[in-house]
Amino acid sequence: MAKITASVFTSHVPAIGAAMDLGKTQEDYWKPLFAGYEFSKQWMKDNKPDVIFLVFNDHATAFSLDMIPTFAIGTAAEYTPADEGWGPRPVPKVKGHPELASHIAQSVIQQDFDLTIVNKMDVDHGLTVPLSLMCGELDPVKDAWPCPVIPFAVNVVQYPVPSGQRCFNLGQAIRKAVESYDEDIHVHIWGTGGMSHQLQGARAGLINREWDNAWLDQLINDPVAAAATPHIDYVREAGSEGIELVMWLIARGAMSDINDGKATGPTPKLRHRFYHVPASNTAVGHVILENP
Numbered sequence: 001m002a003k004i005t006a007s008v009f010t011s012h013v014p015a016i017g018a019a020m021d022l023g024k025t026q027e028d029y030w031k032p033l034f035a036g037y038e039f040s041k042q043w044m045k046d047n048k049p050d051v052i053f054l055v056f057n058d059h060a061t062a063f064s065l066d067m068i069p070t071f072a073i074g075t076a077a078e079y080t081p082a083d084e085g086w087g088p089r090p091v092p093k094v095k096g097h098p099e100l101a102s103h104i105a106q107s108v109i110q111q112d113f114d115l116t117i118v119n120k121m122d123v124d125h126g127l128t129v130p131l132s133l134m135c136g137e138l139d140p141v142k143d144a145w146p147c148p149v150i151p152f153a154v155n156v157v158q159y160p161v162p163s164g165q166r167c168f169n170l171g172q173a174i175r176k177a178v179e180s181y182d183e184d185i186h187v188h189i190w191g192t193g194g195m196s197h198q199l200q201g202a203r204a205g206l207i208n209r210e211w212d213n214a215w216l217d218q219l220i221n222d223p224v225a226a227a228a229t230p231h232i233d234y235v236r237e238a239g240s241e242g243i244e245l246v247m248w249l250i251a252r253g254a255m256s257d258i259n260d261g262k263a264t265g266p267t268p269k270l271r272h273r274f275y276h277v278p279a280s281n282t283a284v285g286h287v288i289l290e291n292p
């Protein structure tokens, strides 16, 4: 049967993609950020999954105020990097995994989570920047991402957005779905977005190192408590866009220590933890956990 072997958590920022695409990663401003992903790129090579289930948010690229799915699963065979105003990023197209994605949709919907099924979707920095950080620079034509990706989009842009608790519960349903797929494959689940940042209004530029790091401690060691964080805490402490962090709870809830909403099994192995400020307007957090 399929199994989830690891979870990866990382922030996204469009400027990170631009720094990679324009050859700026060794500039003073960017060097410390990319240094935090050196371990991760090697780890990806050493622990190459068969599929990545990538939880991310679309930023009014594939969706808009015309249509706002709370949870959307990509069942397509291929996804094209989006044009976000600066032209599409020069990265490979993203291959999907329609068979596993359809199986997960079937299982998770039967477990009472109503997913939107998306057969065509362009993918923005929310998806391509985490892939670039973990896989390094790739030629858009000659290279390919290391494995197929199932994009899973969460609405964290327009209120009402799902609670961290609901995301955590959804992660458990996704794990059940993966574990009932009849093929011996290894799946990574990635939670992306966050950490503290606010892009507009009087508090634009807000960063909260202390809160971010305390939340990371909880995510790793007391995820049930992290899942109980109310919306207002994210917004107050981590800024309006800090709410992107609820997506990390989907990946954490899918790890093998979480059963029936409680942490009962052995805590996953912490392979890497990194925190850096600033990257554009955002605090960047990054964690890798492996199931025992």
Ligand code: DHB
Residues within 6 Å of the ligand: 012, 013, 014, 015, 059, 194, 197, 199, 241, 279, 280, 281, 282
């Ligand atoms: C930035 C951060 C984001 O999460 C985003 O979607 C766009 C921009 C930033 O820090 O610039």
Ligand code: FE
Residues within 6 Å of the ligand: 012, 059, 126, 193, 194, 241, 244
């Ligand atoms: Fe964002």
